[in-house]
Amino acid sequence: MAGEMRTRLATRIRNCREQLNLTQKTLADLAGFPVHQIISQIETGERNVKAWELARLAKALHVSVADLISEPEMAPGPAVLWRKPPTDVKALREAVFTERCRRYAHVERLCGKQMPKEIPCARSLDLKQCSFGQVAELAAEVTRHLGLGDRPAPALVTALEERWGVKVWYFSMEDEASAACACGEFGPAILMNASEAPWRRNFSFAHELFHLLTWEASNSAEIQENPMVAERVEKLANAFASNLLLPADLTIAAFDRHVRENRVSYADLIAIAREFDVSTEALLWRLAGLGRVTAATVDKLRADPDFRRLDRTSRHGEWWNPPPIPERFVLLAFLAYSRGRLSKAKLAEYMDVSLPDLAATLMAYGLDEAADYDVTVPTAA
């Protein structure tokens, strides 16, 4: 291997490792190397890297072999905006997220899907000045544009994926983080914590959507570096989510139907939250904003163990876990493979399984490797 290549690899591997906050030992472990001195030798340009070693390093660093060996140097990854960032593994989560988004964009291109790089209703709002009324208007426009109907939450994610090409990934992050979004060369993308309750995820999706719609402003240094403004932007994003998932007229109508002698039961409040597929907390704050309950009532209910228990137990059956890999991505990757545009080994890599496990994994998504999906039927003349 030429000295130039050794130097290039030394620099790039060290840079990638440092970006992920990995020690040489951790990287060696992730790559399955017996001793961490191998990494040290590679990073000082003392060692000729073998092809299989490089493939393992690329996998551990969440980049491609081509990224590491090719000219020109790989571009830095896009910014990722977190609602509540993980403390220890932020860089690693971002690397995995953006790697998957690049793969998603790749299979879209292989299947001839040209998705918009920007979200159609994107706005260059001045987030320091913009009013809550403007945010409500934006939410109404998104509802119309995406055709979300009377109960927007259940339709939101599919509409974002199918209509606007938003790449949605779910990672199990327990309590370490909630959600994040990014807008790179792969287009808009949302990372969701799979460990959250489905109805909370809906709110988080809508919240992240606001950041994507106002990406230029949300991602600006002026906002990110000013905690006061950043907090205001978070409030705007929450207001947007609330307006989007709980449209004022529909929420009031649903609420008023349940009011008897100026009172509403716990069970009815929970039923309305279920109907709109949002958390009871999101519903209560929305009702307070719409003047249907007072803020004191919201606080009282949130602190009431009976209400919380009833809420928790009555929604137990609604819990569902998202698939580890988005169905749309799987379908596109499989289509690309079946049309000979994606290698089978690459499909397995994209599906995060070994080659022998591929057929069973595809079957879990309802895809049969042996079936001929290209059979056609004539259409009516």
Add this chain to the structure above:
Amino acid sequence: MTSPCRLLLDACSIFELHRRGAWDLLVRARRIVVPSIVARDEAFWTERESKTLIIDLPSMIAAGTIDEIDVDLSIMEKVVAQFDHVFREGLHDGEIEALAHLSVTEDAIDYCTADTGAIHAAVMLAVGDRLVSLESVLRAAGLQRSLGIEFCDEHMRRHREIGAQKLITREGFRK
């Protein structure tokens, strides 16, 4: 007697040979070579007659039963540089390593792959004459097995043609 022409196999062909119970026989008939990325990075096992078979390529290499290729990364870089991003990303690293080896070796070697992208790429890199289908490899070794369609002569013929079209139209090449 072992043929003097080595046989470079992709991961899918290795599985198929094990699944069809033809691996040991072929190892006796041909000198088998595998990309190092495939040998060292894949979890290999297959099911045959309701039994799980572990395919331990590193041990076979250590025992000298098969060989692995060792390609200089600057050769891989040259191969990668020929293709546009979308086409290149459709290929597995093991396939790029195999193609890099084919592009520099002067030894007699056949390349047996079932992967359409790899077949197209081999033709586009002007090493398409090294391509062989698994069906023809087994036939030449006197082994008859029922194989998946991607391992058959017709699949190879069709995708060689597509590769040749890409070579002419420059589709998949870096502009």
